Amino acid sequence: MDIFDIKDKVAVITGAGGILCSKIAIELANQGAKIALLDINLDNALEVAAEIKDNGGEALAIKTDVLNKESLKNARQEVLDKFGRVEILINGAGGNKKEATTSEEVDFFNLPQDAIKWVFNLNFLGTVLASQVFGEEIAANDKGSIINISSMAAISPLTKTIAYSAAKAAVSNFTQWLAVDLNQNFSENIRVNAIAPGFLLTTQNKYLLIDQETGEETERGKKIKNNTPMNRYGSPEELIGAVIWLASDASSFVNGSIIPIDGGFAAYSGV
Template sequence: MFSLKQKVALVTGGGDGIGKAISETLSKQGATVYVLDVNVENGVRTAEKIVDSGYLAYFKQCDVSNQKQVKNVVEDIYDKEGRIDILINNAGIAHIGTALTTSEEDFNRIINVNVKGLYNCVHSCIPFMKKTGGGVIINMASAASVVGLPDRFAYSMSKGAVTTMTYSIARDFVGFNIRCNCISPGRVHTPFVDGYLKEYYPGKETEMFEKLSKTQPIGRMGTPMEIANLVLYLCSDEASFITGSNYPIDGGFVTLNT
């Protein structure tokens, strides 16, 4: 079950955190994985780890906010592989702030990466998916797209856009055998979380980690691998009847806290 043999998968932001777990998981199920990341060190390290484990992966440096760069990368992959079967729009950045404390520069940066970046990737990949008979697109939304979180104005806005873009893509291309879904994680323990705690709560990292963990009714943060396993299912033929859906994976954060 969940075989991805002979599939070609692109994972944006695939060099670290959730993206790294997704890249590794898809490769273990047989996919040829292209790790797309703006960070060369992270991307190369993840691709090399996958190859050292006996699976297929390549790194491509890519700034998803740059449409020309995205187009060139996607075309290069298609020219080499002859197909693009899976696109994981995982690349994204976070931001702390309200509508009053968010600067125009930060607002535009969030839009360019989290919203325009997704658009750039689907805009470049969908024509090739149509050529080869279909494909799967998974977008990374967030629990913040459906509930109000304090100090997450721009981030929540961007993830709300991800959710609605998912519905639109699914509707427009269902007739071309292209499935599009999104997933909405709650808090997941990634290097970003550790960096956030170190920056904003120096000396109180352990205390704040426990506090943030307990905001999920299940009592802990999620793991990148748990997110990756859901992505794997939605990419597989076992999920062939699923499109246009938003899957929460948040330890009960949304439904049990409202």
């Protein structure tokens, strides 16, 4: 038996239309999983669903606001109507925004409250609410895997990204808390883990790493590479192996863990 087998498992992915989770969704589908693509931007989710279907997979795109519990419950019902169950939840909705990031123009004392709140809520509260709604279904089935998306920023807060770093630290803490709670109060067959990506170049952080006028690497980008022993940014595809591992029986005794995928960033002291 292939312990990495996820064929016919039903996976719900929030933020599924984004750069990272779309890649994860497509590969899980290639491995035979049935994918529910939840995203507040339905067009993005539909594009991913179309690619999955074109490759012979099964996918359902649902417009979902992870900060609205009723929206999540409606999505859950659509998933159950289509696939009948939920076995994997990947909490991928998240990200940062420029307005919640300190800069030469806006220092810490003048960061707008709404921007900080938006980033923190999207990353943390969106993970909590989705885990409540879909975790309840997993608990009812007595088995499943929940995979959260943390960050290297959770281990050591990054300069400038106050709300994002704090939110990802909260996601890591919540991951451990939920792993214990679900085992002790619902089922010992449920696992909750997180991956903690290092630096991947995406549309959400490109403005910090690449100078928009010259196209050259910023000083921040240079520092990141200098402190990453592998001396490069990661790619979204390099998250997939760990996600399949955590979703499958290959990680059957892995629970409450935060898995770094960072090119050695966390291991390097700088000397």
